[in-house]
Amino acid sequence: MLGPQSSLVMYDEEYQRILLLLERLLRESNSKVIFLVDKNGQLIAATGETANLDTTSLASLTAGNIAATGGLAKLIGEKEFSILFHEGEKDNIHISIIGGRVILVVIFDHRSSLGLVRLRVKKASNELAIVFEDLVNRTEQESISSSAPSPFAEITDDDIDNLFN
Amino acid sequence: MSFINYASREINCKIVYYGPGLCGKTTNLQFIYNKTAEESKGKMISLATETERTLFFDFLPLALGEIRGFKTRFHLYTVPGQVFYDASRKLILKGVDGVVFVADSQVERFDANIESLENLKDNLEEQGFDLEKIPFVIQYNKRDLPNVSSVEELSNLLNPRKVPELEGCATTGEGVFETLKSVAKLVLNDLKKGGT
Numbered sequence: 001m002l003g004p005q006s007s008l009v010m011y012d013e014e015y016q017r018i019l020l021l022l023e024r025l026l027r028e029s030n031s032k033v034i035f036l037v038d039k040n041g042q043l044i045a046a047t048g049e050t051a052n053l054d055t056t057s058l059a060s061l062t063a064g065n066i067a068a069t070g071g072l073a074k075l076i077g078e079k080e081f082s083i084l085f086h087e088g089e090k091d092n093i094h095i096s097i098i099g100g101r102v103i104l105v106v107i108f109d110h111r112s113s114l115g116l117v118r119l120r121v122k123k124a125s126n127e128l129a130i131v132f133e134d135l136v137n138r139t140e141q142e143s144i145s146s147s148a149p150s151p152f153a154e155i156t157d158d159d160i161d162n163l164f165n
Numbered sequence: 166m167s168f169i170n171y172a173s174r175e176i177n178c179k180i181v182y183y184g185p186g187l188c189g190k191t192t193n194l195q196f197i198y199n200k201t202a203e204e205s206k207g208k209m210i211s212l213a214t215e216t217e218r219t220l221f222f223d224f225l226p227l228a229l230g231e232i233r234g235f236k237t238r239f240h241l242y243t244v245p246g247q248v249f250y251d252a253s254r255k256l257i258l259k260g261v262d263g264v265v266f267v268a269d270s271q272v273e274r275f276d277a278n279i280e281s282l283e284n285l286k287d288n289l290e291e292q293g294f295d296l297e298k299i300p301f302v303i304q305y306n307k308r309d310l311p312n313v314s315s316v317e318e319l320s321n322l323l324n325p326r327k328v329p330e331l332e333g334c335a336t337t338g339e340g341v342f343e344t345l346k347s348v349a350k351l352v353l354n355d356l357k358k359g360g361t
């Protein structure tokens with residue numbers, strides 16, 4: 001499992017596996033939008049009708065939401081609430097935690113149902129958890145073998161200064 | 166913790182603005198938001214009370230440009246400074262890559278600065294971070310006001326480690342980008358050292 005301190009690294013191969021799983025979940029659950037967020041609020045992947053959605057803001061608020069309810073859980077002696085559900089007039093949001101660190105968000109409307117989303121999310125969660133485990137193992141291996149030098153090892157002060165021009 | 170995405174060639178870093186109530190954290194972010202080109206910023210989100218005190222956090226995503234072919238994004242957060250929002254402050258510090266401490270230079274806020282800095286240390290420790298080791302800069306804000314402590318006095322008290330320190334006036338924007346730049350520099354240098 002990813003520790004809270006380790007930085008998250010995403011590689012192409014795992015990213016593609018994740019996208020495939022999300023796309024399948026989108027179809028099988030009849031939902032509108034699905035995205036994955038790191039607990040720190042960084043968007044990892046999104047699929048579905050995302051064109052008019054501010055996914056960056058959604059990611060940050062989702063993480064804030066999970067953090068706040070996690071704080072509540074601790075106060076009453078729970079580890080965390082692993083599923084949150086918000087019901088709207090048209091759209092609903094189903095939020096769940098995968099492997100302790102990643103947040104899966106499913107937005108759906110009347111074309112689906114909470115029961116169906118729950119069921120499909122459960123299955124997809126297990127598969128996603130495996131991908132994230134692979135990702136952690138790979139990150140550890142790459143950092144030990146460091147066969148591929150980090151692209152950031154050679155950052156210069158000039159590179160950084162240029163960012164602000 | 167930074168998020169390095171080789172698939173989309175992006176680095177994401179989280180920077181948190183900390184400091185006592187009303188020291189000007191939100192004002193820093195507002196200035197950055199107002200002065201940043203449309204294409205480089207996302208929406209600024211402020212979860213605030215009706216009197217514009219930060220309730221949970223402000224959030225401003227910035228896309229600054231590329232380094233070595235990687236899009237570099239900074240996610241700026243502020244914490245609520247009021248003492249009784251401590252539980253929320255702890256949550257915002259999760260996964261932080263760099264901290265800006267915004268001090269209120271006014272004489273009457275001297276003790277509030279000390280208290281807030283102590284609180285930062287404690288809360289970081291609780292998350293497993295050491296303030297002595299993480300990228301950290303200090304901004305002495307509200308230098309435009311008449312009743313301010315000298316920078317020397319503030320520095321002796323708040324900055325024994327002599328991390329980068331800057332004078333600021335967040336309402337006019339003085340020192341605001343300089344502060345962001347100096348913390349960003351430390352964060353990126355950290356990334357370089359860390360390898361991954």
Ligand SMILES: Nc1nc2c(ncn2[C@@H]2O[C@H](COP(=O)(O)OP(=O)(O)OP(=O)(O)O)[C@@H](O)[C@H]2O)c(=O)[nH]1
Nearest residue numbers: 186187188189190191192219245246307334335336
């Ligand atoms: N004169 C002066 N006023 C400032 C300066 N920076 C901020 N202010 C004012 O101070 C007040 C509080 O600023 P905020 O940015 O909301 O403070 P904050 O640190 O976010 O406060 P909390 O959200 O309660 O933690 C506002 O009225 C600002 O206009 C400054 O440099 N000079």
Ligand SMILES: [Mg+2]
Nearest residue numbers: 190191218219
């Ligand atoms: Mg504020």
